[in-house]
Amino acid sequence: MNNSNTLSQAPWNGFTKFLFRFFFAYCTFSILPIIGNTLFNITNELISPLLDIEIVRHLSGSGDTLYDYSKLAFILILALIVALIWTLIDRKSKEYKLTLYWQETYIRYYLGAFMLVYGFSKVIKTQFGYPSLSALLSPLGNKSPMGLAWTFMGYSDTYTIFSGLCEVAGGLLLMYRKTRTLGAVVCFGVMLNVFLMNMSYDIPVKLFSFELLLLSAFLIGLDYKRLVNVFILNKPVSAQLNRNPFKPKWANLTTQILKGIAIIAAVSLMIYRGVESQVQYGDIAPKPPMYxxxxxxxxxxxxxxxxxxxxxxxxxxxxxxxxxxxxxxxxxxxxxxxxxxxxxxxxxxxxxxxxxxxxxxxxxxxxxxxxxxxxxxxxxxxxxxxxxxxxxxxxxxxxxxxxxxxxxxxxxxxxxxx
The missing domain is CATH 2.40.128.20 (Calycin beta-barrel core domain)
Structure with a gap:
């Protein structure tokens, strides 16, 4: 059998190690916002007066502002610098499997959490609502591309709820290591559709949807050899090796129980808040008297x-x-x-x-x-x-x-x- 597990003891080549260092640094600055935002804000305050450019963060409902693009460019450059310095000072390490384990674990929960949040906002239908009366009166040619997409999604309960269920399924599958790869494949398909919709209808969540798509691809990439062997080369593969976070069995069992409780509590809270928002602001909210x-x-x-x-x-x-x-x-x-x-x-x-x-x-x-x-x-x-x-x-x-x-x-x- 072909043993191509990500936790096998084979050393990594130089390119793989550099790519890991770069992506690890990128994730550290990007999906740990307090670090990336703090570093960018400090740098922005120092450089902006010299370049006579003012880049200010403002709350507008858009995730594709000049601030966001500038921060992305800053993070990519910073991640590249960190990867180069890391490569120069750490030439002895043959692999980073333990670091990869914890990175993969964090990304699973990070991606899964957002899939659940976005998924339940569609299942309970608070992200998209039925077309408003004003939308029904607006000529099609006067609608923005985003407005057209919102009307399209909001009109159909069936399509919107189905889209949300796919996101919820992907998020839940990511919560457990044995179903990680299946969850990553589901999330990649769902987020590819979301990203293309954002690009096609000018919906200003392009950067964030692409980031979630990239993280899904990363999780799939951990098992790419096994997937190629199964789906393309028709070769048998060994089971994925799973690393437990602790040595004592009772500690790992306790971790699983606590994780299950946390997932149930988080999902219950999302459902409760979704239903509450639907009653107050959604399609079933009471209409005003002169509606x-x-x-x-x-x-x-x-x-x-x-x-x-x-x-x-x-x-x-x-x-x-x-x-x-x-x-x-x-x-x-x-x-x-x-x-x-x-x-x-x-x-x-x-x-x-x-x-x-x-x-x-x-x-x-x-x-x-x-x-x-x-x-x-x-x-x-x-x-x-x-x-x-x-x-x-x-x-x-x-x-x-x-x-x-x-x-x-x-x-x-x-x-x-x-």
Whole structure:
């Protein structure tokens, strides 16, 4: 049998040792953020004034900022320097199998933890939600690539949950050494799809998704000879040698029990928080009392009735009162920055008043009295930014749109591609 285990006693060649030193240094600075961030911030403060370049970290929801790219370049250069120095001062070591063991162990848990976090956010469906009312009104051509991807993922519970289950399966398999390789293969396939989606739809998690893809490839690479022998060369292989962290059996058994308890506790906490977020902010969260799309049939501003002309930049076309008390005003003229107004809504269902609040500072920018004229029509009267506004509207919701009411059909005599 071909014994090609990563823990065998065969010495490593010079290139393998250098590659290990470089990757070990990279992982130390990259996936131990407190080290990499601290070193980069210190270097950035020293170099930025000399180069007259200001690189500032800011919270924006993006993982692909100038700061992130600069830190990556810094870490790669630093890892290369460390690997060169390590090579010069350590010429006697024939291999680093014990160090590799602990590196592999940390990477398994690091990668597995993120796979579980991202996976459960899809299984419980908090990462992607159903298309909002405003998204249903937005022309396809006005959507960003990321917005299109979010709508695509959020629409289907089945596809989103399946994607999450694949991530959860990969993460759980990584938690145990005997299923490490299978877990790494599953994670690589899942993360390859995620990375390509981020690249194809300009989703700003490109760097981090590639890092998780790289870590999956690293774990697969530990068994690459055995995988090649089984899947390509059709040769038998020996069982993978597993190194226990401690010599006494009771210590290893205790470690396994504690690890199992920790995994169960972590998974339970993720599920609890996911369900809690779904109830508060997800698809099953309660909708605001005036939730709906209000198509403006008559628009009167300062006693002047404006006809529904598509070139009009003042007249409103839709008032959308969406989930999470968010709101949008769509104007007749659909192009340009000012064609859509964002606000937060606050409804008083007892006195039949609704307020529009600024997103930036929550200052009231409009207040309307509303009343129902029949089962589907609503009238609004009030002040918006010092203008007197009167609206007669037709109320609809997501069930009136083909995307949301078409549903699933086992039998299709003809493709229903609209």
């Amino acid at each position: 709906g799309i209000y198509e403006v049939e008559n628009f009167i501003i300062n006693n002047d009735t404006l006809p529904p002309m598509l070139t009009d930049t003042i007249r409103w076309r839709y008032v959308v009162l969406d989930k999470w008390d968010s709101g949008n005003i769509f104007k007749m003229h659909t192009k340009g920055y000012n064609s859509r107004i964002y606000f937060r809504s606050k409804a008083d269902t007892i006195n039949k008043h609704i307020s529009f609040l600024s997103y930036k500072d929550s200052i009231e920018i409009g207040k309307f009295k509303y009343y129902k004229t029949d089962s589907i029509h609503y009238a609004f009267e009030g002040i918006y930014k010092n203008d007197t506004i009167k609206l007669n509207t037709l109320r609809t919701d997501e069930n009136d749109y083909l995307l949301m009411n078409r549903g699933f059909h086992w039998i299709n005599e003809y493709p229903y591609n609209r």
